[in-house]
Amino acid sequence: MSNLDPENWDEYRQQAHALLDACIDRLASAREHPWQPLPEAVRASYALDGVARGEGALAQELAESVLPHGTGNTHPRFWGWVHGTGLASGVMAEMVAATMNANLGGRAHGAVEIERAVIDWTRQVMGFPEGSSGVFVTGTSQATVIALASARVAVMPEVRARGQGAVPLTAYAGAGAHNAARKAMELLGMGHDALRLIPEGPQGMDLHALAERIEADRDAGRQPFAVVGTAGSVDLGRFDDLNALADLAQAQGLWLHIDGAFGAWTRLAGAPWRALSDGIGRADSLACDFHKWMFVPYDCGLVLIRDEATHRAAFAARPAYLAAQSAGLGGGEPWFCDYGVDLSRGNRALKAWSAIRAHGADGLGAAITRCCMLAKAMGDGVSARAPMALMAPVVSNLCVFTADAGLSEAEQSALNTRIAQALQLAGVAVFSTTSVNGVTCLRAAITNHRTTAADIEAALQAVADER
Incomplete structure (x- = not known):
């Protein structure tokens, strides 16, 4: 009876080297693969029948049938949604993470120290105090x-044992906040009706309206506990x-959480974009993704918590079979399983650590700054191509526009939707869409370090040609 290792390691080495070459070729020629x-x-070929075919056949199938059919987000004209580019x-x-096959739920080994190093580096970048805690997660939704x-444990220390109790909790976020806040409220049993959506203006949440809503909820016998800001x-x-927002949260005694999925990384950008995230270090918690604007492969998210004791109190649960040891592999306190929902955890932090080691804060920050400059150039290009028109100011790396502002709302929506689909299917560029004032618009989120000014010009010309 054999184990599941390759029968011939030399043959496996050749097959794996060939597959690695195919992967490198794919990245090196990303422009050719929309x-x-x-x-x-x-x-149909992906269906499984359970029959063994061996590593050689697997390597060939991975190279020929799997590798070519991704989302296309490595391509320099992929600007849909907020997809990182790898x-x-x-x-x-x-490759190293798969070979190590380490479980980062805890214990004493090198991979957990890598994760701690990245958390501490990010803490410093974001301006969180020493002693803050953090944990790598799938992304901002889990964070x-x-x-x-x-935040709930901070106002209800007994909630894990006794449940939420009779007084309903309420949280607050801008009307444009990510759906992750709604899902979190639902998953935590508070319900999305308890997430108050506050009107927004050019500077984000209307703080006067926020204060009024907090007061109204308190008058109605509810307990406000958190406000979700957006970067x-x-x-x-x-x-x-x-x-x-931090001033208001402090005055109201509320936990301030910041959704900084991609925008938190303007902390590494140059002027004037770095100032967009000023104050982020005053938050009680922050969610951010390395797999978006830090270009790290999926998935790689992080949550930072200012108060480590509260963070641990919300999740720590160590039965006898996970008891801490004073020495050996069972040591390594604190364990990351005490700061989140997962005991079995992959080695996400190694990807982030490698990106920082390879490119440094300056290199990554320069790429982020360049994305903002290209978004501005796209906005300028739209404004110079009437009847195209911007539908919102270009603040950082997003450009939202319509292909023909002279049409009715319904006609613009139909045209923009058709153009987005046509350019995707032709492999020219990937715009996604969003709605502004009843119009479905073209939307480019430039988190792509491969994008050039020539790509911006070519894509805008393609929009004009499709009009």
């Missing part, structure tokens, strides 16, 4: 659950005034 629809024959360093990191669970809204790229 998104394309998945052929039905390839889709780094060559990530290929090396993922938001962890942050709001910690880079997913639809238009807006930033709340984080210093003003």
